[in-house]
Every structure is written in C-alpha cells, then in structure tokens.
Amino acid sequence: xxxxxxxxxxxxxxxxxxxxxxxxxxxxxxxxxxxxxxxxxxxxxxxxxxxxxxxxxxxxxxxxxxxxxxxxxxxxxxxxxxxxxxxxxxxxxxxxxxxxxxxxxxxxxxxxxxxxxxxxxxxxxxxxxxxxxx
Amino acid sequence: xxxxxxxxxxxxxxxxxxxxxxxxxxxxxxxxxxxxxxxxxxxxxxxxxxxxxxxxxxxxxxxxxxxxxxxxxxxxxxxxxxxxxxxxxxxxxxxxxxxxxxxxxxxxxxxxxxxxxxxxxxxxxxxxxxxxxxxxxxxxxxxxxxxxxxxxxxxxxxxxxxxxxxxxxxxxxxxxxxxxxxxxxxxxxxxxxxxxxxxxxxxxxxxxxxxxxxxxxxxxxxxxxxxxxxxxxxxxxxxxxxxxxxxxxxxxxxxxxxxxxxxxxxxxxxxxxxxxxxxxxxxxxxxxxxxxxxxxxxxxxxxxxxxxxxxxxxxxxxxxxxxxxxxxxxxxxxxxxxxxxxxxxxxxxxxxxxxxxxxxxxxxxxxxxxxxxxxxxxxxxxxxxxxxxxxxxxxxxxxxxxxxxxxxxxxxxxxxxxxxxxxxxxxxxxxxxxxxxxx
Numbered sequence: 299x300x301x302x303x304x305x306x307x308x309x310x311x312x313x314x315x316x317x318x319x320x321x322x323x324x325x326x327x328x329x330x331x332x333x334x335x336x337x338x339x340x341x342x343x344x345x346x347x348x349x350x351x352x353x354x355x356x357x358x359x360x361x362x363x364x365x366x367x368x369x370x371x372x373x374x375x376x377x378x379x380x381x382x383x384x385x386x387x388x389x390x391x392x393x394x395x396x397x398x399x400x401x402x403x404x405x406x407x408x409x410x411x412x413x414x415x416x417x418x419x420x421x422x423x424x425x426x427x428x429x430x431x432x
Numbered sequence: 433x434x435x436x437x438x439x440x441x442x443x444x445x446x447x448x449x450x451x452x453x454x455x456x457x458x459x460x461x462x463x464x465x466x467x468x469x470x471x472x473x474x475x476x477x478x479x480x481x482x483x484x485x486x487x488x489x490x491x492x493x494x495x496x497x498x499x500x501x502x503x504x505x506x507x508x509x510x511x512x513x514x515x516x517x518x519x520x521x522x523x524x525x526x527x528x529x530x531x532x533x534x535x536x537x538x539x540x541x542x543x544x545x546x547x548x549x550x551x552x553x554x555x556x557x558x559x560x561x562x563x564x565x566x567x568x569x570x571x572x573x574x575x576x577x578x579x580x581x582x583x584x585x586x587x588x589x590x591x592x593x594x595x596x597x598x599x600x601x602x603x604x605x606x607x608x609x610x611x612x613x614x615x616x617x618x619x620x621x622x623x624x625x626x627x628x629x630x631x632x633x634x635x636x637x638x639x640x641x642x643x644x645x646x647x648x649x650x651x652x653x654x655x656x657x658x659x660x661x662x663x664x665x666x667x668x669x670x671x672x673x674x675x676x677x678x679x680x681x682x683x684x685x686x687x688x689x690x691x692x693x694x695x696x697x698x699x700x701x702x703x704x705x706x707x708x709x710x711x712x713x714x715x716x717x718x719x720x721x722x723x724x725x726x727x728x729x730x731x732x733x734x735x736x737x738x739x740x741x742x743x744x745x746x747x748x749x750x751x752x753x754x755x756x757x758x759x760x761x762x763x764x765x766x767x768x769x770x771x772x773x774x775x776x777x778x779x780x781x782x783x784x785x786x787x788x789x790x791x792x793x794x795x796x797x798x799x800x801x802x803x804x805x806x807x808x809x810x811x812x813x814x815x816x817x818x819x820x821x822x823x824x825x826x827x828x829x830x831x832x833x834x835x836x837x838x839x840x841x842x843x844x845x846x847x848x849x850x851x852x853x854x855x856x857x858x859x860x861x862x863x864x865x866x867x868x869x870x871x
Contacts, residue, residue, distance in 0.1 A: 303539075304531070316569060324566055338507040342500040342505075345501060351507075352490075369520045372521055404541075
C-alpha cells in the first residue's frame with residue numbers, strides 16, 4: 299500500500315519558476331562519456347525576444363510557449379525517510395509497485411512551470427566556408 | 433537525410449569550433465568529415481567561454497551579434513546531472529489551487545492498482561506520458577524581456593540539472609470505491625456479542641488504513657462510507673451486517689410506533705437511552721440519521737438537532753431490501769402486498785423507492801421482482817454495461833437509468849453513456865438499448 303504526499307514547502311512560498319528548454323531528439327556526445335559538466339550551447343534572444351540556440355554548429359530557432367497545463371516539478375523529500383535505503387529512489391515511476399516497501403515517501407513541489415522554450419524545427423547546420431589562412 | 437552532421441577535426445572528442453582558441457588554431461567546419469550522430473545533436477567538451485568565442489560562432493552562423501540582446505546564456509550540464517531526481521506532473525486548475533492553498537495532495541493505491549492523486553475532495557488518474565523530445569530542466573533562466581539592453585555583451589552560465597523525457601498526466605476521475613466495500617466486507621459488524629467469536633477473523637480498518645488502500649480523496653471516502661451503511665466503532669470503520677442493521681432499525685421503528693415519533697419526529701436522546709442497552713450508541717445514531725430526511729442542518733440549534741424525521745422512502749427501501757435480499761425471484765404482486773404490510777402505518781410503498789435495487793420482469797407470468805443492486809455492480813463503465821447486458825439483453829431507458837446514473841457527471845449524461853456503450857433499437861415502438869457487441 300502506498301500513500302505518498304506532495305506538497306509545496308511552506309518556507310519558500312515565493313518559488314522561482316524553473317525553465318524548460320525542449321529539443322527534438324536527444325543530446326549526445328560523440329563518445330559515450332557522461333554528460334555531467336559538459337557545455338551544451340549558447341542561448342541568445344533576439345530583440346524581438348525570440349530564442350536562438352546554437353549547439354555545436356547547429357542553429358535552432360525556437361519560441362517561448364505557454365504550457366496548456368502548468369507542470370509541477372516534484373522531488374523526493376528526504377527528511378521524512380526512515381528507511382531511505384529500502385526504497386527505490388531512482389525509480390522512474392510514481393506507480394505504487396515501485397514503492398511497496400514504504401509509505402512514508404513524500405514529494406515536494408520544487409517549482410511550478412508555466413512556460414517553456416520550444417525548439418521544434420529541425421536544427422539548421424552552420425555552413426561555413428573554411429576561413430583562409432593567411 | 434535524417435542524420436544531422438557535425439564536422440570537426442583537431443580533437444577527437446568533438447571540439448566545438450568556438451571553444452577552440454581561434455588565435456592559434458584554425459577552425460574547420462568542413463562538412464566532408466561528417467560525424468553522424470543518429471539523428472541527435474552532438475555536444476562537446478567544456479571550456480570556459482568568452483565573448484570572443486560566442487561572437488566567433490555567431491559569425492560562422494552568419495548571425496549579427498547586434499541582432500541579439502546583450503546577455504548570452506551559456507548552457508552547461510550540471511556536474512550533478514541527475515535525470516531521475518525530479519518528476520514532472522501536469523497540474524490542472526483545481527489541483528494547482530489545492531497545492532497553492534497549502535493543501536496536501538497524495539498519491540494513493542495498492543500495488544497493481546495504478547496510481548491516483550487525490551486532493552481533499554477530488555481524485556485524479558495518473559498516466560505516464562513519454563515524449564521523444566528532450567526537456568532540459570534549468571532552475572534559473574532569463575527570457576528576452578528580462579534581459580536589459582546594454583552595449584556590452586555579458587555571459588551567464590546556466591546549468592541543466594536534468595534531462596526529462598516523460599511527465600505525468602492527471603485526469604479527474606470518479607473515486608474508485610469498490611475497494612472500500614471489499615475491504616469493509618472482510619469483517620462486517622454483526623453485533624457486540626459476536627465480536628471475538630469464531631467468525632470475527634477478517635481485518636478491521638481505521639480511516640487512515642482506508643486512506644492508504646482506497647483510491648479516492650478523503651471527502652469521497654467519507655461520502656462512500658456514509659452511503660454504505662458503515663459506522664466507526666472503537667476507532668475502526670465497520671460495515672454493518674445487513675441482518676444486524678435490520679434488527680437495529682426494527683427496534684427503532686418499534687419505539688417510534690410506541691411513542692408516535694413517526695409523526696412528531698424521533699427524539700434522539702430518548703431513543704439512545706432506551707435502545708442504548710441493546711446496541712452500541714454509534715450504531716443507533718447511524719441508523720437513525722441515515723434513515724432520516726436530510727436536514728438543511730447548518731443553522732439548527734442543539735434542541736432541534738435532537739429531533740429526527742424518519743424518511744418514508746428510506747424506510748420503505750430498507751424494508752424492501754429485507755424482503756427481497758436472499759429470496760430470489762419473488763411474485764411481484766405478493767411482494768407488493770408483503771412489502772406494504774411490513775412498513776409502519778402511514779407509510780406508503782412505491783416501486784420508485786427501490787429503483788436501482790430491484791428489477792421487475794412484467795412480461796413473465798406471473799410478473800416477478802428480484803434483488804439487483806447497483807451498489808454491487810462494477811465501477812468501470814465498460815464492465816458495468818457488460819454485466820448489465822448479461823443480466824438483461826434489452827433495457828428500456830427508464831429501467832437502465834438507475835443502474836448507470838452513478839457513472840454520470842456534468843459532462844457525461846445517461847444519454848451520452850448509452851450512445852457510447854449501447855445500441856439503440858425499437859421494439860414495439862419503444863426504444864430499447866442492447867449491447868454493442870455482436871455475438
């Protein structure tokens with residue numbers, strides 16, 4: 299049986315909204331090395347507030363989209379855990395079966411996101427002519 | 433071409449052109465040395481970036497730095513990149529309001545039930561939605577309008593803390609209360625003298641235990657308990673055994689006839705005094721209130737609260753159930769006579785009182801009636817119709833309505849349900865509904 303709670307922590311009523319940058323496909327390195335710490339790209343905004351993202355030598359033109367339904371970012375709260383090690387903390391799912399061992403799980407809302415930056419068009423490659431060496 | 437190419441040399445790890453020091457190395461964006469990354473974007477090793485690097489890239493991209501706002505946000509994966517650290521959950525209006533007002537919402541259910549999310553008063557089905565897009569989560573980011581326009585470019589490092597490919601969609605649903613009945617049926621209350629006897633072996637549940645097992649909000653569980661003839665006794669919720677409840681109500685009705693309470697209203701204090709020796713007080717109270725007219729009670733004084741008017745329809749329904757339950761098919765006319773005789777003087781029976789509890793076959797000779805309660809039918813709409821069409825091939829609108837009304841809501845009416853789950857046809861000029869399945 300499961301009973302996991304979700305709440306907005308009382309102490310930070312003024313939560314800062316997170317951002318989502320949504321891209322088609324996946325980001326990968328050319329070699330299977332961990333992504334941690336890696337540089338992704340430069341995000342620019344035009345004077346008309348349109349986002350432009352340059353990753354590698356791909357240009358992505360996107361737009362800021364208001365979410366139809368806001369998204370809550372949930373994170374497991376650790377302070378209530380009596381038996382953290384029993385639980386499948388890395389579980390991908392909220393589904394009860396993954397948490398059968400305990401019902402003291404609780405989540406807190408880190409933030410509620412109302413908009414995202416969506417890059418839904420195919421990235422344009424930067425086609426550069428090779429600079430001539432002097 | 434599905435592949436997105438990325439070309440680079442000098443560094444096997446895939447150096448980003450702009451990340452190289454352009455003073456000492458030439459930059460090669462020769463597309464003839466492709467690195468195919470299977471439809472995915474390739475990213476590169478970290479370097480500390482300078483305005484020069486950024487402008488350099490813009491130049492290659494044939495973009496004019498002056499066309500952009502002065503602040504450039506360089507995105508990096510966090511050193512603690514942790515994709516499973518967070519979950520995204522779609523919030524609709526009521527859920528967001530509940531959260532913001534500080535209400536605690538919960539995920540509930542037994543393993544195998546699938547998760548539901550409940551607020552204090554509503555239940556939501558949880559479905560996981562996957563997307564092939566990558567959502568990069570960034571705890572802090574500036575949007576165009578936030579960026580002041582200054583002459584000098586500035587750089588801000590932004591960290592992506594996780595990449596997410598799924599989120600939970602929530603959909604308001606009717607509470608799943610069948611489990612409530614199932615759990616409480618494990619050990620119904622058959623009277624104080626039966627507690628601890630050889631049949632008193634099933635589990636008894638506290639409200640908190642029910643909250644853990646039943647996929648419904650607290651308010652919905654409470655409504656379900658109230659509807660189901662249950663009582664909280666010594667901290668646990670018990671379903672009253674039907675025979676037992678009938679005995680208690682029989683005594684209450686006897687007392688009412690003795691004291692003329694059917695006309696004048698039942699005096700609770702007195703009732704508890706007299707019957708309290710025989711039955712637990714909670715149960716007497718429960719039986720009286722659940723068989724009384726609902727009071728618009730908020731403004732009542734204590735003195736008035738003590739007086740209850742028993743509800744004719746509820747009493748008649750109870751006595752019909754007593755008659756029909758466990759007795760199979762009953763000759764309709766015999767039943768109607770016996771039923772009327774069983775109710776207190778002055779009360780009048782009517783078949784409309786027991787719709788949703790008994791079915792009549794007027795085509796049979798003689799016409800018959802039998803116990804068939806909507807409370808025992810499946811909650812799932814599809815299963816409900818399947819069971820109903822097993823019981824009876826064709827239903828009139830009038831007959832089927834009481835058996836599906838509980839599945840309706842503001843958006844889905846009885847007619848909408850029938851349109852979706854049944855086939856309509858005319859029999860002797862009367863519209864009848866049958867299964868959509870052909871067999």
